[in-house]
Amino acid sequence: MNEDQFKEKKITDYLKYIPRLKTINLENYTERINQKKLIHLIEEEKAFRKNLYKELDKCETPYQELAFIRLFEFFPTARVEKWFWDKDNRKRWRTDIIIGNVVIEIDGSHHRFDDDQFNKDEEKDSFFFRKGYTVIRKSNNWVMNHFKEVPKEIALFLNNNREKIKKI
16 A cells, blocks of 8 residues: 555544545435536545645644644634744744634643643743644544544634634
8 A cells, every 4th residue: 555545544443433534425325416517526525634734744643633624614714834934033933723813722731741841832832822822732532532522522612702703
């Protein structure tokens, strides 16, 4: 199995968890289905997958991939790895996932136990807060153990804070 086949299999395995894709099953269509509607669904699916693949290429960890795949289904404006320049401190900050003005960070255990990393995270959160972003931090463990709840929790947060959130 070459690298492209492996990547396609991995993504296909993830996609089986996305409910929307299960509804686009050509075997369920009868001959009475409008061909234009079917073509539209197929084109929509191709565009969805193309955007998904483009963003997944930027993921650095499997945890980030899992969280992004679940979020992308419900928030197609979600993006991976956006860089911000902090002019004041002359630093660059990278986000794991960004939806509108909500930054979602997927952290390993070292983020909790390493004082230097904790301080960097505090500085990063402060930067995003000053720029008008809300930061949500979740652990790798949470992403793995609550795979199906990822978008529900984020959606609940976004709905409860709708007046603070822009561009969603």
